[in-house]
Amino acid sequence: MKTGVVSMHEKIFRKETSDAKERGKIEIDEVSIVFGSGPTENIAVQETSINISPGEFVCILGPSGCGKSTLLNSVAGYVKPSSGRVLVDNEVITEPGPDRGMVFQQYSLFPWKTVHQNIAFGPKLAGYTPSQCDSIASTFLAMIGLSKIAKSFPGELSGGMQQRVGIARALANYPRVLLMDEPFGALDAQTRLMMQESLLNIWSEFGITVLFVTHDVDEAIFLADRILIMSSSPGSVIADLNVALERPRSPEMATSTEFVALKKECLSHIRAQSLKAFEEVGH
Amino acid sequence: MNGAVLEKIANNDAETVNDSAVGGLKSAGKNSPDSAVIQSVTNTDSENFSFKDFVLSSLKNEKLQTISVGIVSLSFGILIWHLATLYNFNYFINFENVPSPTTVGAAFLSHLGDAEFYKHILISMRRILFAYSIAVVLGVTIGVLVGRSRIARAAVLPYIEVIRPIPAVAWIPLAILMWPTEESSIVYITFLGALFPIILNTIHGVKETPEVLVRAAVSLGAKKMEVFWHVVLPAALPSIAAGLSIGMGISWFSLLAGEIISGQYGIGYFTWDAYSMINYPDIVVGMLIIGGLGTLSTYLIGLMMRPALRWKKFQR
Structure with a gap:
C-alpha cells in the first residue's frame, strides 16, 4: 500500500523500469576483513556469508567491537574486503555510491546546509534540475512530517529530528538498500522508540531492503524480519534468527511470549560470547 | 494510513x-x-511579548553593555596615559618625553585639514587591499590543496614554519633587491604578513573536516570536486575566517615595516618620517591611525564572512 507521496516520488525519480521487488538483494560472499598485519593484525570479519532478499529488514546484532559496523561498511563500500566480495543486485561493490543509502550513528547532516538543501543534495548530484530537486526534497520532508522546518539548519533540530532528516536524505536518492549504523544509538529511550516506529512505517511504505546494525536486543527484535548475531574476535555470524512477530509491530509486543522468548535466545548467544571474551582476557 | x-x-x-x-x-x-x-x-504589556522578544531584547542589552564597558575601559586607559604624561611619570618606564593625549589629539586635528595626510592613509589602504587580496587567494588555495593530503602538508609546512617567524622588517633589504619597484617590495612585505596565518588556518580547517560528513557526501554520490565544494570548504570556513581576520591584522603590522622603504607616502612612512623629524605627537598619531584602520578592516572582514557562517551559531 503506497501513499501518494511515494508513488509521486517514484514517478519523478525511478531510473530503472525493473520491478521494485527485484531491487535490493544483498549478497555477502565469504567476506574477510583484516586490518593491519603482523603482530597488530586484527581480523574484524572472518569468512562471513550472508544473503538478504529484496525488501527484507535485517538487523546485525552484536557487542561493540564485533565487526558489525565493519561488515556494514563493506556493503557501503567504505571498506574493501580482504577476501571475498559483496554484491548488491548482482553488482560487485567497489566504492561508496548513491545506490546504497547510508544513515550514520553520529549526526551527519551538513550543518551549513538547510534541512531542505541536505535532502536535495543527493538528487542535485544525480543531475536533476533545481526544480526537480526542490520537489523531491519537499516530498521527503512531507513524508517525515518536517515540512515546517525546511529552512532550518541541522543545529536547530533535536537529535531525533536530525536522524529523521538523515533517513530522508538517504532515501531521496531512491537507493536499492538502506544501510543504518546504530542510527538511534545516541537518542534517549523515548525518542528511540518513536524513531523505530517511524522507520518501520517508512520501510513498509518503500519496501526497501534495510540492513541495520545495533547492539540493542529489543531494537533488533522490534524492527527486524531476521536477526544475525555476530561474535567478536574474529567477527562472524553465529546465529541467524527469524523474527516471526506479525506486522505492523507495536511497542506492546515487547511483552508478548514470542518477543520474550526471542530476547532470551539472543541474550544467551550474546552472553556466551561475552563470557568467551571475558575468559580470553582473563588468561 | x-x-x-x-x-x-x-x-x-x-x-x-x-x-x-x-x-x-x-x-x-x-x-x-x-x-x-x-x-x-x-x-502590563500583554500584547505580544513572547519569549523570543525577551531573548532579543536582552541580547541587545548585552551588546550595549559590551560596547559601553569597552568605551569606559578605553577612556580609563587614556586617563592613565594623560596622568602619566601630566606628572612626568618616570619609574622604570619613562613618560617624560611621551606626548600627552591632548597634544596627540591636537596634532591629529591639525592634520584633518591636510590633503597630504589623507593621501598617506589612502595609499596605505590601497597597498593593504592589493597585498591582502593576493594573500587571501593564494593562502586559501595553498591551504586547501595542501590540507587534504598528508604528503603535501609534509612538503609545504617546513617552508611555512621557517619563513613565518622572520619579521617583516628583516625582509626589507631582500625585498628591495628582489622586486623591480619600491611599490612592489612594499606590497610583497605586506602580503607575506597576511599569507601565513591564512594558509595555516585554512590547512587546520580542512584537516579538521569531520570524516563522517565526507563519507555521507560520497554515499550521496559526490565526486572529489563535489566533496571539496560542498563539504571540505564549508567545514573549513570558520577556521578560514579566523585566518582572514588574523591575516588582516598582521598585514597592517607588516605594512609599517614595508613603508619604511617608501620615500614618500603611506601611513607607515608618515610615522617613520615623524620619528626621524623627532615629531613625537605625529608618531603616536600614525600609530593610532594604523591601529584604528587595522581594527576597522578586521571588523569588515568579520562582517563579510558573517552570512557564510550563519549556520555556525546554531551548532552545539
Missing part, C-alpha cells in the same frame, strides 16, 4: 518540543529572581 501515522509522530514531536520550551520558561520563572520582572511585563 501509514502517512497518517507518520503525521501523528511528527505532530507528537512538535508538541514535545513546544512543551519543553514552555516548561523551560515556566521553571525559569519559578526559580529565578527575574520571574517578577517577566510577570510584570506580561501583565
Whole structure:
C-alpha cells in the first residue's frame, strides 16, 4: 500500500523500469576483513556469508567491537574486503555510491546546509534540475512530517529530528538498500522508540531492503524480519534468527511470549560470547 | 494510513518540543529572581511579548553593555596615559618625553585639514587591499590543496614554519633587491604578513573536516570536486575566517615595516618620517591611525564572512 507521496516520488525519480521487488538483494560472499598485519593484525570479519532478499529488514546484532559496523561498511563500500566480495543486485561493490543509502550513528547532516538543501543534495548530484530537486526534497520532508522546518539548519533540530532528516536524505536518492549504523544509538529511550516506529512505517511504505546494525536486543527484535548475531574476535555470524512477530509491530509486543522468548535466545548467544571474551582476557 | 501515522509522530514531536520550551520558561520563572520582572511585563504589556522578544531584547542589552564597558575601559586607559604624561611619570618606564593625549589629539586635528595626510592613509589602504587580496587567494588555495593530503602538508609546512617567524622588517633589504619597484617590495612585505596565518588556518580547517560528513557526501554520490565544494570548504570556513581576520591584522603590522622603504607616502612612512623629524605627537598619531584602520578592516572582514557562517551559531 503506497501513499501518494511515494508513488509521486517514484514517478519523478525511478531510473530503472525493473520491478521494485527485484531491487535490493544483498549478497555477502565469504567476506574477510583484516586490518593491519603482523603482530597488530586484527581480523574484524572472518569468512562471513550472508544473503538478504529484496525488501527484507535485517538487523546485525552484536557487542561493540564485533565487526558489525565493519561488515556494514563493506556493503557501503567504505571498506574493501580482504577476501571475498559483496554484491548488491548482482553488482560487485567497489566504492561508496548513491545506490546504497547510508544513515550514520553520529549526526551527519551538513550543518551549513538547510534541512531542505541536505535532502536535495543527493538528487542535485544525480543531475536533476533545481526544480526537480526542490520537489523531491519537499516530498521527503512531507513524508517525515518536517515540512515546517525546511529552512532550518541541522543545529536547530533535536537529535531525533536530525536522524529523521538523515533517513530522508538517504532515501531521496531512491537507493536499492538502506544501510543504518546504530542510527538511534545516541537518542534517549523515548525518542528511540518513536524513531523505530517511524522507520518501520517508512520501510513498509518503500519496501526497501534495510540492513541495520545495533547492539540493542529489543531494537533488533522490534524492527527486524531476521536477526544475525555476530561474535567478536574474529567477527562472524553465529546465529541467524527469524523474527516471526506479525506486522505492523507495536511497542506492546515487547511483552508478548514470542518477543520474550526471542530476547532470551539472543541474550544467551550474546552472553556466551561475552563470557568467551571475558575468559580470553582473563588468561 | 501509514502517512497518517507518520503525521501523528511528527505532530507528537512538535508538541514535545513546544512543551519543553514552555516548561523551560515556566521553571525559569519559578526559580529565578527575574520571574517578577517577566510577570510584570506580561501583565502590563500583554500584547505580544513572547519569549523570543525577551531573548532579543536582552541580547541587545548585552551588546550595549559590551560596547559601553569597552568605551569606559578605553577612556580609563587614556586617563592613565594623560596622568602619566601630566606628572612626568618616570619609574622604570619613562613618560617624560611621551606626548600627552591632548597634544596627540591636537596634532591629529591639525592634520584633518591636510590633503597630504589623507593621501598617506589612502595609499596605505590601497597597498593593504592589493597585498591582502593576493594573500587571501593564494593562502586559501595553498591551504586547501595542501590540507587534504598528508604528503603535501609534509612538503609545504617546513617552508611555512621557517619563513613565518622572520619579521617583516628583516625582509626589507631582500625585498628591495628582489622586486623591480619600491611599490612592489612594499606590497610583497605586506602580503607575506597576511599569507601565513591564512594558509595555516585554512590547512587546520580542512584537516579538521569531520570524516563522517565526507563519507555521507560520497554515499550521496559526490565526486572529489563535489566533496571539496560542498563539504571540505564549508567545514573549513570558520577556521578560514579566523585566518582572514588574523591575516588582516598582521598585514597592517607588516605594512609599517614595508613603508619604511617608501620615500614618500603611506601611513607607515608618515610615522617613520615623524620619528626621524623627532615629531613625537605625529608618531603616536600614525600609530593610532594604523591601529584604528587595522581594527576597522578586521571588523569588515568579520562582517563579510558573517552570512557564510550563519549556520555556525546554531551548532552545539
